[in-house]
Amino acid sequence: MLLKQLVLHNIRSYVHQVIDFPQGSVLLQGDIGSGKSTVLLAIAFALFGADTDHLSGQSILRSGKNDGFVQLTLNIDSQEVTIYRALKKNRGSIAQLNGFILKNGTKTEGMPIELKAAVLQMLGYPLMLASKKKNFMYSYTVYCPQEEMKFILGDDKELRLDIIRKIFGIDKYSAIRNNAGILLRELRFRHRDQQTKSQGLIVKKTAYEERRKSIEHLVLQDKQLQPRLNYLRGSYAQCRLELVAKEKEWKECIEKKRQRDVFQEQLRLQKEVAIQQEKKQGRLEAHLREHQSLMHEDVEQQLREKDGELQSLVTTQHTLVQRRFVVDKQVAELEKNIGEGRRDVAQLDIQSKHLVQQIQQKQLLQQESEFVREELEKNQLARVEFEHNEKSARAMVDRIAHLSLCPTCFQEVPTEHKTKFHAEQHSVMSVAADKQNELAAVVSQVRLKMNEVQDKLRVIAEHEEQLRRIQRDIELAALFNKHFDERRAQLTMLQEEKIQIAGAQRKFNPIDIDSLREQVIKLRNKKEQIALLKKSAQELDELRREHLHTQQKINLLTQEISVGNEELLKQLEEQRFSLQQSQDKLHHEERELSLQSVRLMAERRALEQQLSTLEEELKIMEQAAQVAEQLSGLCGWLDEFLIPLMDVMERKVMLRIHLEFNEPFQKWYGMLVADESMTARIDDSFSPVVEQNGYDIDVSYLSGGERTSAALAYRLALNKVVHDVVHSIKTRDILILDEPTDGFSSEQLDRMRDVLQQLNIAQIIIVSHEQKMESFVEHVLHVGKENGMSKIMP
Numbered sequence: 001m002l003l004k005q006l007v008l009h010n011i012r013s014y015v016h017q018v019i020d021f022p023q024g025s026v027l028l029q030g031d032i033g034s035g036k037s038t039v040l041l042a043i044a045f046a047l048f049g050a051d052t053d054h055l056s057g058q059s060i061l062r063s064g065k066n067d068g069f070v071q072l073t074l075n076i077d078s079q080e081v082t083i084y085r086a087l088k089k090n091r092g093s094i095a096q097l098n099g100f101i102l103k104n105g106t107k108t109e110g111m112p113i114e115l116k117a118a119v120l121q122m123l124g125y126p127l128m129l130a131s132k133k134k135n136f137m138y139s140y141t142v143y144c145p146q147e148e149m150k151f152i153l154g155d156d157k158e159l160r161l162d163i164i165r166k167i168f169g170i171d172k173y174s175a176i177r178n179n180a181g182i183l184l185r186e187l188r189f190r191h192r193d194q195q196t197k198s199q200g201l202i203v204k205k206t207a208y209e210e211r212r213k214s215i216e217h218l219v220l221q222d223k224q225l226q227p228r229l230n231y232l233r234g235s236y237a238q239c240r241l242e243l244v245a246k247e248k249e250w251k252e253c254i255e256k257k258r259q260r261d262v263f264q265e266q267l268r269l270q271k272e273v274a275i276q277q278e279k280k281q282g283r284l285e286a287h288l289r290e291h292q293s294l295m296h297e298d299v300e301q302q303l304r305e306k307d308g309e310l311q312s313l314v315t316t317q318h319t320l321v322q323r324r325f326v327v328d329k330q331v332a333e334l335e336k337n338i339g340e341g342r343r344d345v346a347q348l349d350i351q352s353k354h355l356v357q358q359i360q361q362k363q364l365l366q367q368e369s370e371f372v373r374e375e376l377e378k379n380q381l382a383r384v385e386f387e388h389n390e391k392s393a394r395a396m397v398d399r400i401a402h403l404s405l406c407p408t409c410f411q412e413v414p415t416e417h418k419t420k421f422h423a424e425q426h427s428v429m430s431v432a433a434d435k436q437n438e439l440a441a442v443v444s445q446v447r448l449k450m451n452e453v454q455d456k457l458r459v460i461a462e463h464e465e466q467l468r469r470i471q472r473d474i475e476l477a478a479l480f481n482k483h484f485d486e487r488r489a490q491l492t493m494l495q496e497e498k499i500q501i502a503g504a505q506r507k508f509n510p511i512d513i514d515s516l517r518e519q520v521i522k523l524r525n526k527k528e529q530i531a532l533l534k535k536s537a538q539e540l541d542e543l544r545r546e547h548l549h550t551q552q553k554i555n556l557l558t559q560e561i562s563v564g565n566e567e568l569l570k571q572l573e574e575q576r577f578s579l580q581q582s583q584d585k586l587h588h589e590e591r592e593l594s595l596q597s598v599r600l601m602a603e604r605r606a607l608e609q610q611l612s613t614l615e616e617e618l619k620i621m622e623q624a625a626q627v628a629e630q631l632s633g634l635c636g637w638l639d640e641f642l643i644p645l646m647d648v649m650e651r652k653v654m655l656r657i658h659l660e661f662n663e664p665f666q667k668w669y670g671m672l673v674a675d676e677s678m679t680a681r682i683d684d685s686f687s688p689v690v691e692q693n694g695y696d697i698d699v700s701y702l703s704g705g706e707r708t709s710a711a712l713a714y715r716l717a718l719n720k721v722v723h724d725v726v727h728s729i730k731t732r733d734i735l736i737l738d739e740p741t742d743g744f745s746s747e748q749l750d751r752m753r754d755v756l757q758q759l760n761i762a763q764i765i766i767v768s769h770e771q772k773m774e775s776f777v778e779h780v781l782h783v784g785k786e787n788g789m790s791k792i793m794p
Contacts, residue, residue: 001074001075001076001730001733002023002074002763003021003072003074003734004021004073005018005020005021005072005073006021006042006046006071006072007071008042008068010062010067010068011038011061011068012061012062013038013062013785014035014038014042014062014791015062017790019039021763022778022779024763024779025763025766025777025778025779026765026777026778026780027767027774027777027780027781028766028767028768028781028783029781029783030783030785031784033785034784034790035790036768036783039767040143040736040767041060042060042072043072043143043736045070045085046083046084046085047083047138048116048138049085049112049113049115049116050096050112057087057095058094067088068086068087069084069085069087070085071083071084076123080104081102082103084101084102086098086099096112099112101119116130122730123731125138125729126169136167137167138731140163140167140718140719140722141719141731142731144715144738157685157686157687160685161685164654164686167722168653168657168725168726170653170657173647173650174650176642177643177647180642180643188635190631191632191635194625194631195624198622198624199621200621201621208615208618211607211610215608218603218604222597222600222604225593225596228593229590235586236583236586236587239582240583243576243579243583246579247576250576306519320501320504323501324498324501327497327501328498331495331498334494335491348473348474348477351470355467358463359460359464359467361456362457365460366457368453369450369453369454376447379442382435382439383436383439383440383443386433386435386439393425393429393432394429397425400422657721658682658686660725661686661717661718662682664717665680665681665688666679668712671755672713672748672751672752673706673709674751675692677692678691678697680710688710688713688714690702690706704743705745705748707743709744709748719735733762733763734764734765735761736766737767740766740768741768741770741773744770749772749773753775756776
């Protein structure tokens with residue numbers, strides 16, 4: 001991984017800054033508090049987000065701002081990747097917004113945790129770090145904040161070993177060992193539980209065999225009972241079928257006797273109905289003979305002719321009256337609207353022509369306005385340029401006044417050079433001030449002229465608005481005159497139609513409509529009488545058919561009444577009684593045997609249920625015994641093989657890392673502390689141990705430079721071992737050091753140059769306020785702060 005560019009917007013002391021990172025060694029140089037460490041925190045925020053206690057949204061967003069962002073461009077595996085993260089203040093809290101990753105021209109948006117997982121995957125870090133607040137891989141391989149540099153020299157050995165295990169992935173052995181111990185305790189508890197469940201297995205088997213034999217004895221008894229029971233059931237079923245057949249014959253005979261009584265009553269009623277039908281038939285025949293002549297008249301045709309004539313006369317008269325009313329109303333409305341008369345537009349045409357002549361000057365005034373505006377902008381730009389020259393000259397005078405050494409050659413600046421430079425700059429400031437006064441007067445005159453032209457243009461704009469109103473009035477007047485002419489023509493047509501309607505009404509002769517209406521009423525009454533006669537004829541035909549049907553029913557009922565057999569009914573009752581007694585006897589015997597069979601079945605089912613329960617209990621106890629045996633073997637494997645194996649593997653891996661760690665630590669410490677009496681090494685707990693003349697020295701008694709040397713050597717050695725052991729990570733080409741020379745003497749700073757030359761890392765970014773470090777690196781970025789805002793100085 002190599003850094004290429006970093007963009008900061010409203011991040012801590014930065015308002016907006018773009019920083020380009022070249023390859024090689026790069027120094028971020030500046031005073032304390034100038035904003036150097038902010039650059040490193042912004043890089044960490046772009047990669048992993050603000051989800052830690054040391055890197056939160058409140059600590060990153062610039063005070064007083066509501067939003068900010070960081071955009072980091074880097075190179076991973078020869079591919080350019082851009083990461084964008086943003087912050088927003090909302091109701092007093094600061095939250096991370098969704099960002100994106102741009103890779104090979106493909107933009108992938110995501111939530112903060114999704115971006116973090118994607119970056120971990122690109123860098124080859126374990127994905128489980130996505131849910132962790134502390135990223136030890138990044139802290140001990142790329143960037144460790146200044147306040148954490150000397151933490152590795154502390155006294156908490158267990159915490160240091162735990163961090164080492166997490167960095168190299170060795171904590172998995174401890175996790176396996178602990179999980180195996182937990183599993184072993186659980187398995188032993190389950191083993192005891194399964195042993196308890198399998199107790200009494202032999203007693204259960206004996207009870208199971210006893211109940212199985214009892215069930216076999218009951219099955220044998222039931223088989224011996226079934227033939228007799230089946231015979232009785234068959235005989236009972238046969239007897240029942242015969243009884244049902246006899247009962248059916250008996251019921252049919254009873255039903256016939258009952259029907260004979262019913263038929264006699266029906267015969268009497270039908271004879272009465274036939275008498276009534278004959279009387280009604282005689283009355284209808286007499287009524288039809290009386291009005292037979294009326295049936296032959298063509299009343300329907302006469303009624304249609306008279307009714308059509310009446311409707312035509314009434315409709316014609318009503319239509320003329322309605323049309324006369326409508327025409328009179330339309331004529332009155334048109335005469336009222338026409339009374340206003342036509343409108344005159346000649347005066348409006350004269351006003352329109354006068355305004356057009358005045359508006360023709362608009363184009364000349366617009367050209368004059370554009371010319372005056374360009375002249376005004378030209379003079380204002382010249383004024384701003386002279387003002388900038390005056391400020392630049394004053395700034396140079398202030399800077400030279402406090403300058404003792406030349407920033408280029410580091411030689412003392414003579415007083416004569418300062419005096420001559422001051423005179424030259426004062427001359428520049430004087431000329432710039434005079435030019436500003438002259439341009440101010442010219443700008444004032446041009447603005448007056450500009451105001452005059454704008455006043456004229458406003459008057460022309462008013463004339464244009466007045467012309468539009470007059471043209472709209474002319475169009476409305478023309479439209480009104482057009483409608484006036486159309487109404488006059490329509491009035492003439494309606495007056496002619498009114499005369500025609502009056503003539504038609506005069507030609508309409510008075511006709512006796514009432515007489516015609518009485519004729520229509522008489523014809524309708526005749527029509528209704530004819531309809532009633534036809535209905536009576538139909539009723540007579542229907543009555544004749546009903547009478548014939550009634551006679552047929554009387555004949556049938558007479559035949560049914562003659563049928564009857566009292567002797568057959570008596571025989572059927574005797575046979576039915578005999579079969580009923582045989583059925584009751586067979587039913588009693590079958591019931592006794594069925595109860596005996598049910599008792600045997602109940603005893604068998606109870607025993608089978610007990611047998612099933614015993615079988616389930618035996619199955620559970622046998623499974624428990626088998627599981628107890630398996631758990632016993634698994635507990636032995638965990639206790640005697642797996643847990644000791646994890647201890648051995650952890651010790652061997654830790655020993656290998658210790659050997660690879662100790663050598664570079666001794667090398668870097670020896671280069672930084674050029675004292676032959678002092679040596680350093682790494683003990684079994686990965687704690688740095690410093691010896692002087694063969695005696696161990698407590699780290700708390702070391703000087704500031706010696707403590708920093710030990711911490712830096714530990715950090716560089718850890719960086720090398722991590723990249724040598726964990727081959728998947730892709731940060732071996734970059735190293736970030738935050739104030740690595742804190743407390744160094746001048747000689748130690750010189751030795752730092754040799755350390756940087758031997759690191760052999762493609763990109764090293766160093767944060768320091770030591771000016772001497774500038775000569776150790778290939779590139780220097782000066783960080784300064786003005787008015788509370790940090791920026792990269794040119």
